[in-house]
Amino acid sequence: MKMDNSPARGTRDLLPAAVATRDRVLGLIQDVYRRFGYQRIETPALERIERLTGGQGGENEKLLFRVLRRGLDEQLPAGPLADLVDLGLRYDLTVPLTRFYSQYRAELPQPFRSFQFGPVWRAERPQKGRYRQFYQCDIDLLGEPSVLAEAELIEATTEALAAVGLTGTEVRLSDRRFLAALASAAGVPDEATGGFFVTVDKLDKIGWEGVERELVDGRGLPSAVVTSARDAIGALTDLPAVKVADVLADAVPALPDAVAEDLATTAACLAALPGDVRWSFDPTLVRGMGYYTGQIFEVSHPDSAGSIAGGGRYDELVGRSLGTEVPACGFSIGFERIVDLVAADAPGERVAVLFDADVPVERALAVARRLRAERGGVVSPVRRGGKFAAQLGRLESWGFTGFVPVRADDADLPDVRPLRRD
Template sequence: MRVKSDLTPARGTRDLLPPAVAIRDHVLARITEVYRGFGYQRIETPALENIERLRGGQGGENQKLIYEVLRRGLEPTVAADTPLADLVDLGLRFDLTVPLTRFYGANRASLPQPFRSFQFGPVWRAERPARGRYRQFYQCDIDILGEQSALAEVELLEATTAALAAAGIEGTTVRVSDRRFLSALAAHSGAAAESWDRLFITLDKLDKIGWDGVRAELAERVGLDRQVIDTIAETITGLQGTDPAKLPDQLANTLPGVEEAVLTDLATVAAGLPGVNWEFDPTLVRGMGYYTGQIFEVTHPASGGSVAGGGRYDKLVGRFLGTDVPACGFSIGFERIVDLLATAPGTEAVAVLFESDTPMTTVLAVARTLRESGRSVSPVRRSGKFGAQLGRLEEWGYTSFVHLRADTEGVGEERRLGDKGR
């Protein structure tokens, strides 16, 4: 007896049917058009990276989600006490930023300065699958490498909000914070410097577990005293909802030790984005350990999480070059954007419906002529009941058809699908 094979995709992945791909193509085309208008150049990087690079300590919680690849040439069995590190040499990328920094380090001499990079491609994380969260998903990134001023942040925010609007995502809010502010907050609270990374990772969970959960984790896992935790919570709460125009003064008064550059950069963003809805969010952390300055996320009322995010990472490229390079980037959550759009804009698609006795030269000639109008045209053989086949064509996305018979001359009469009196 023949056993039927399992045809379902791997858990956390999915097949995409033509209508779903049409939406994705529409979103990517609109985003690409906007980013090219801002001068970003498309590059590609490999899916596989050396495991040491992916484990380099800058990926935050995502380092726990790396899909690791076994070395080639391993024996079918290995000793029970063999360390995992001896079996693995590659991994699938968990974002596009780490590969970009390697790319820039290898190709800097042949790239324009500053370099505006645009990437689109799949990434992999061993996530727990949920709505809007997949183990294989696509990211769409822009980055500026070599620009040290806040011009980079302003341009990234302007370009990305424009790209989202062009794709059909209106009503977004940009949330802005700064890793230097978070460091000043940690120092102000009295938290020991060695606890800061764990402190930030816990604060990043605030929107998921609330203040009660954050307080408990800061005490139990991070080991902070109650007074330190109270200071952190009170400071953050006091800064929430601050008028962007008053933000620099409010920050300076609340945290006297905050760097002047933090205040200047936030003021630059406020002045440079008059048409963008943005707010300072002192609870924003972002999980990646490589951020060094401003961080930001874009939210939408219909999405359960952010639809885009990024920040400045001035130290990451230096790990490959030996000298630091100012860098700032923004990543669009492509899957979440697509999920917010029910359909792609309608496109004209014509079916050249031909009988079996129609000469192939006639079918192909008619299709060529129809394509001259810029529409999608495909020959389809007649089969079954005529009305039922027209219904199937409509389900498949065709908007009109031409019916060819052996005696057809010229293109023939084109009729809309869905019209009565076929």
Template sequence: MVAVNPPRGMRDFLPADKARRERVLALIRERYRAHGFDEIETPVMEDHARLHAGVGGDNEKLAFNVMKRGISAETLAATTDAADLADLGLRYDLTVPLSRFYASHRGELSGVFRAVQIAPVWRAERPQKGRYRQFMQCDIDIMGDASSRAEAELISATLDVLDALGLSGASVRINDRRALDALLDVFGFPEADRPGVLITIDKLDKIGPSGVAAELRERGSAASSVDALEAFIAGFEKPTDPFGAAQIRALLPAGIPDEIVEHLVGIGEAVSAARGGAPLEFDPFLVRGMGYYTGTIFEIAHPDVSYSLGGGGRYDGMIGRFLGQDVPAVGFSIGFERIVDLVQIADDAQSRSVVLVHDKDVPVAELLAHKARLVADGARVRLEQRPRNLKGVLDRAESDGYTSFATMSAGQDELEIKPLG
């Protein structure tokens, strides 16, 4: 028998899996709505030029391009530049579409707009465990607010969502791209080299301080700059003091602008007031790879897992590319595909789910009348014609989340509902 599988890196979801994913998504939506975020929807495709505007980092290289209609075979054979062949592309994240959306509808939106976007995105990844070509993103963003209140709202709302999902105990690692830039300036890295230097620093958790230093030397960075950075990293100790100006200053070299520290401190004070404590940790080596970040950046850490459960940051320059006028913006994305397998949310409908197994000769009118009464009482009902092997039907129903069953013969007035399992 020939296997018929979905495309590589993409997945089918059986009913039980789909139901569990939808329960998690419903809770995420409900909590974000409670925090004042409004859900929007954007097309799955955007203009090719917009997706390749130089703000998406390596994700731009992973975009699925959509070929122009009506291209001749001769043109196709003679052209190697994707931009000449494609005019659209599948979105690789939700931030670029959101920025275009805001620029399109700014006059219809509030001065400070809080958006929720929950939708699939596509990247031409090399498929492997935990890395897919189609996956769900859950983003919240605030546009029009340059103050630390915006970051504090995002962090508080996201931690509330994680608590509701049963993932309490999460903390947020936080940094600022301006602090990173100032740090590299203190150590003497030329401005033109800094994007590549940040890519290397982003590998710190994997290759360690000596690996970072070796890679920077291979890139041709000045020995004095590399030595200073390596010494700084090697001497770094995780903070033990409460999050605040003293902690941040202690973890940075002299010369970091006061406004950066004050912005971070303002975030910590606001989150602490909202949650009775600030589960924040300043991490001067947190980079995050997206090229559009201009200020604060953050990631979710949880003691039960070794990987991040989400992240985000401030991207004040992106909307201006579409609008011609800069608008402050900051966003936070939950790693849905990572958390959905970690949480278990009970389905309230399961306690009222019934498989109605009927004989072949039961009139359709009787059958649907019984089903209608059960549905009206709040039950979820599946009809199954009685097979020779009743156990197989009941086992499958139980695996699909049903909790009870009843059998029905022609002319039967009352149903006896019994538990499955």
């Protein structure tokens, strides 16, 4: 029987050209984050199951890949699933970061600026743009209680996006505490607040008509409550930075002054960013993770159907591991989405040392070594084989831009010849 050589469903292989583009994008992002003081760390792919199922990951916990305990026979014993697993594959990088920080806090600078890049796994239903294994690119600032964290994270991330060539981005800003106060002021019962904002978060997809229908018919909220919330939200769009605090205070009187002032400070920092970064206060922005406690933000791009970056403050998450509350804020770039938006790398010079069968290997290697020293770039020995024109075509398709023919009777090193298909 012939073995299926395709990758596991929901995963993919990456060819050299794709990896080269990804490496370039990651390098540009990392250079920006390094200038802001973020230090790269790494955490394992596997975490203890109790940490991954502790209510920190919201809906993502339902997409968790669980790992059976070692030593189980093929015939699984009877009993609850929880008794059969002790580990799981991480579904994001934030939950492992909180465990990492709790373990090594005494050895880390304070506040701690963390940068992470690595694969995560979710049992998604595979479809275009959604994979079961994908990469996340996160920065987090732990130990900073003020909105310096929010403002710096947004500035660093928008600068990183600009560095990879993404212009015309827009930052959307909101706050979980504001959302709760707005829902309460509109008359949404506490027990219905979560569902209310899950529906409001669909506004850009189904419009206000669809949102109202789902809230009234699907969630049983009175029409008057929905209308009140819609009016309050409508009054909070397109706010300039200087008016954020006053307008929020008027629209939601129960909102604490400190929340409105913090939002105004972050808005002022966004308004001062150089370049073409646009921003807006978005009263419908919710974000799905259950651990956010304060400001939340997303970055959109005109060529992407979804956000290309997002994050927020999660002050209570580290404390669950450490036993002491630690202020924390993070921002995650949608690495897979931005790679799809940037142009593929133009190949640099790649030279093939095309040597005949009777040329000693040591000579072929010496020629390649000399060319690397003289020209830089990529130089690889390749043995001659098959029809000459066909082999040149293959070299070009593999990304080579030139070749040097090396024969046993050559006294001097020939010049590099460009590759052209005949």
